[in-house]
Amino acid sequence: MENNILLEVKNLKKYFKLRSGFLSQRFAGSVKAVDDISFFIRRGETFGLVGETGCGKTTVARVILRLVPQTGGEAIYNKVNIFKLTSREMFKIRREIQVIFQDPYASLSPRMTIGDIISEPMEIHKIDSKKNRMKKVKEFLSIVGLNPEHINRYPHEFSGGQRQRIGVARALVLTPKLLLCDEPVSALDVSVQAQILNLLTDLQKEFNLTYLFIAHDLSVVKHVSDRIGVMYLGKLFEVANSEDLYKKPLHPYTMGLLSAIPIPDPEMERKRRRIVLEGDVPSPIDPPKGCSFHPRCPNAQDICSRKEPELKNYSKNENEHLAACFFAGKHI
């Protein structure tokens, strides 16, 4: 394996147990939120994880952060398996792995000033004196484009976009190496969304950050990512660099997803052929047998309902373009 890899996720699984009734403890099956997925992120790159509601993309981030225990698999960060660490060792590593959440309204405590919010991570990790911390908070406020004089204000005094900047400052203040961004712009309006995306791009260069960027909007993901993984019902269907994914998608789900996103260009839209995937995403409680996409897939054959396709490399170069489909590359 290459040695410039910062994070490698191997055969990651997260199953949530279901109980049969409200009070019952009886085991009634499980939801395979993340089902055996593997990917890696190189140092300094942005890896995008894209998929529709309930595909398990957020769970991936939560498991990597050990906010929920994994059911199986490994997450190797800097040659160490995160899942094997003691809580004290994990505590140290958390300094290097930070997160930005989707909802800038719910992720900031309304009772803390933004100064306290941003300095709290430093306090927890016992970095610097109190005075120095405040200096650092001010520095980071201006880095993310906020007025350092607003340090004593409360979150409700800020708009959605500004709150997301506060969230970014909080994540950056420990100078992490890896930043997990979980739908960081989906709650924002387009003009503000663009501001935050530019900020993230600038910060990546400035602080040499590595991003795991999770979102449902493929055009946003493609804009920021070097490589992209497409998820569906807990599985990775395709992994490729973003140009290849757009120009020569191999998996029929990726093709459908790309085609479903309208491009803001009227002329182009008139010419474009639209593939409309039929049906809904099936329930993860009882996913279809074989390939979980086969009931919606225009290319589905007999084998697809019997066997599950493996994620395989279809490129000359190792690990460059992976897809999990028996008929990868066949147009729909």
Place this chain on the structure above:
Amino acid sequence: MAETENNKILEVKDLRTYFYTDDGVVKAVDGVSFDLKKGETLGIVGETGCGKSVTALSILRLIPQPMGKIVEGKIIFDGKDLLKLGQKELQNFRGNRISMIFQDPMTSLNPVYTVGNQVMESLVVHRKLSKEETRRESLKLLEMVGIPEPKRRFASYPHEFSGGMRQRVMIAMAIANSPSVLIADEPTTALDVTIQAQILELMDELKHKTNSSIIIITHDLGVVAKYANRVMVMYAGKPVEFSDVDNIYYKPMHPYTIGLMKSITRLDEEKKKLLKPIEGLPPSLIDLPKGCIFRIRCKYAIDQCKKEYPPLVEIEKDHHVSCYRAKEFMDGILERFGN
């Protein structure tokens, strides 16, 4: 002239809808005029709080009372001013000739009635049909909007449906009386992209079948590019630019529209092109600045912009812009897509 007049199905003239809150008067819609032609899809775009939804609600007079009030304007449909009608007369139009699809299919269906019941209701209210006919008609509607096994799903409750299926039910109810105007307020915002594509295709198909007109309200510039014939861009309660879809995308003349176009991520863009977002934030609608509202965020602002709000003028045929500098964009004196 007579021909173009006939072509207009709905006309909104100088609409103003204000909300009287404890903090002051919110001018949610402040001087909106547009017309809707037969068979066309009109897109209304803008960011949160720009007044696009309130415009739609005002057309059907669904503004929450007593806080909100339509203080001025005319909404002319079929030669009648809807704002002058009594509740009973209005009822002949609402849900019948003009109907609406709301954003959130989870909250806009009644959870305690079956889906079939709710579709039947929209028929019962406006048409005199026998029970048997109503049922048959409802089943036909559910089939038309692509509900699989409509007979079986007829007795299901909304919670048994997925988001996309619920939105299909909403559409079935909206088209039950073959309206001439369908207003869709962010119809797919709550849905996943593959489902969004299904719903939008369905709406477009039904529009062609019934030769009706659609007003689609959205913040998604991709959706507008695909489906709209004409587009009205709104900012802080006012229309800032109004033209056919190609002009809006290829020849925008208002700095706000130009800024929006430079803010969007495109699937087909070259990699890591830096976006050029509009600086700053939309203003609070309570305390609006004098003159042009956008001038605070506008890098083209001049002294004149501070004095008076620029009127919406027709800068070229069917292209309306409310900016003092639009002429300079038009003549190529001001560079649009550079820095």
